[in-house]
Amino acid sequence: MKNSQITVAGKRVLLGVTGGVAAYKAAELVRLMVKAGIDVRVVMTASATRFIGPVTMQALSGQPVLTDMWDARIPDNMAHIELSRDRDLIVIVPASANFIAKLANGLADDLLSTLCVARRCPLLVAPAMNVEMWGNAATQENVKRLVSRNIGIVGPAAGEQACGETGLGRMIEVEQIFANISSHFGPKPLLGKKVLVTAGPTYEPIDTVRGLTNLSSGKMGYAVAQAAIEAGATVTLVTGSTALAAPAGVERIDVQTARQMREAVLPRARKSDIFIGVAAVADYRPAETKAHKLKRGAGNLMIELVPNPDILGEVARLKNGPFCVGFAAETENLRAYAQEKRKKKNIPLLAANLAQHAFGQETNALTLFDDKGEHVLPKAEKIVLARQLMAHVIAMLPRRSR
Numbered sequence: 001m002k003n004s005q006i007t008v009a010g011k012r013v014l015l016g017v018t019g020g021v022a023a024y025k026a027a028e029l030v031r032l033m034v035k036a037g038i039d040v041r042v043v044m045t046a047s048a049t050r051f052i053g054p055v056t057m058q059a060l061s062g063q064p065v066l067t068d069m070w071d072a073r074i075p076d077n078m079a080h081i082e083l084s085r086d087r088d089l090i091v092i093v094p095a096s097a098n099f100i101a102k103l104a105n106g107l108a109d110d111l112l113s114t115l116c117v118a119r120r121c122p123l124l125v126a127p128a129m130n131v132e133m134w135g136n137a138a139t140q141e142n143v144k145r146l147v148s149r150n151i152g153i154v155g156p157a158a159g160e161q162a163c164g165e166t167g168l169g170r171m172i173e174v175e176q177i178f179a180n181i182s183s184h185f186g187p188k189p190l191l192g193k194k195v196l197v198t199a200g201p202t203y204e205p206i207d208t209v210r211g212l213t214n215l216s217s218g219k220m221g222y223a224v225a226q227a228a229i230e231a232g233a234t235v236t237l238v239t240g241s242t243a244l245a246a247p248a249g250v251e252r253i254d255v256q257t258a259r260q261m262r263e264a265v266l267p268r269a270r271k272s273d274i275f276i277g278v279a280a281v282a283d284y285r286p287a288e289t290k291a292h293k294l295k296r297g298a299g300n301l302m303i304e305l306v307p308n309p310d311i312l313g314e315v316a317r318l319k320n321g322p323f324c325v326g327f328a329a330e331t332e333n334l335r336a337y338a339q340e341k342r343k344k345k346n347i348p349l350l351a352a353n354l355a356q357h358a359f360g361q362e363t364n365a366l367t368l369f370d371d372k373g374e375h376v377l378p379k380a381e382k383i384v385l386a387r388q389l390m391a392h393v394i395a396m397l398p399r400r401s402r
């Protein structure tokens with residue numbers, strides 16, 4: 001689903017800004033929304049005004065900015081009710097750990113938190129905070145409570161933070177927040193469908209502390225899960241070890257080895273409509289895992305490897321199984337290898353990329369191979385490619401009997 005196909009013009013959004021360095025990015029989001037024809041009303045917390053001036057938000061949104069419950073511009077002192085009644089959506093950008101905690105507990109001690117409690121419309125939250133604050137058990141519990149109440153969480157991303165530390169917690173880019181807002185208003189062609197996605201690397205232990213793995217970051221698979229959620233599907237993500245947060249609303253199952261991934265995938269694949277294997281599954285594993293740390297010896301060390309199950313191959317062979325999509329990471333002869341792999345695995349769609357351009361990167365370029373030939377998706381952010389891939393899958397679905 002391309003965001004450019006979604007009409008957002010005329011929608012009414014209330015943008016809530018809370019206190020955090022990322023508040024300056026909210027200004028860019030206002031600009032993007034106004035440019036797309038969205039009617040934007042901004043409400044800021046007192047601490048948000050320490051990071052960015054209400055005048056900036058007022059100039060960009062073209063509407064008065066409110067920060068105070070007792071603002072005399074709302075005649076009957078009912079700002080906390082009236083401000084959200086004509087809105088289609090409330091978005092909190094950035095959402096601080098404190099504000100998320102208030103939302104989780106239904107606290108209403110300022111204008112923005114009160115109008116969130118009093119709202120009738122959906123709520124979308126873009127967290128932004130220090131890595132430790134995001135990882136804190138209290139924050140994680142609060143986020144889970146928001147998800148369980150159908151509040152959308154977009155991000156956070158991993159990377160360098162304003163405080164100088166690195167990790168999960170920085171706000172995702174405003175373009176992605178805008179894409180989430182657009183898709184919120186977009187069609188849901190996969191409503192009622194179950195999508196199963198594998199992502200990330202597998203890890204095959206050699207001994208108690210060492211193992212065989214690969215450089216897959218999981219970013220493409222997580223983006224595919226996100227695109228499926230946006231299209232309205234119920235999504236399960238079976239993932240190898242990554243540093244990523246699962247997209248909000250996705251059921252996440254953590255595994256380590258290919259055999260664990262198979263055990264998690266097979267029963268669920270039978271009940272799914274679509275299976276997308278994005279994981280970089282190790283084709284081989286050590287024949288045995290030593291129960292102690294291997295010691296250095298004098299000569300060469302031989303490790304015998306035995307083949308792992310081909311998860312995608314098995315799912316593709318299921319009777320009445322899901323629509324299967326494979327990924328192929330090649331380092332050369334992309335076209336020839338990809339076509340061969342699609343036929344060998346007997347799957348309707350294969351997305352191929354050059355491993356050296358994909359692993360660990362934010363961007364990728366894909367070529368889709370199906371029974372009609374090849375379709376090039378030029379280099380773009382992984383989430384953009386994932387949405388294009390999902391649009392392709394959706395277009396192929398009616399051609400199938402199930």
Ligand code: CTP
Nearest residue numbers: 277278279281283309310311312326327328329
């Ligand atoms: N895959 C899988 N189980 C495996 C190996 C791969 O499910 N044991 C899936 C991957 O998730 C991906 C697709 O199969 O969707 C292609 O993976 P790849 O490793 O590129 O293909 P292979 O069949 O393993 O071929 P080769 O390694 O020879 O290129």
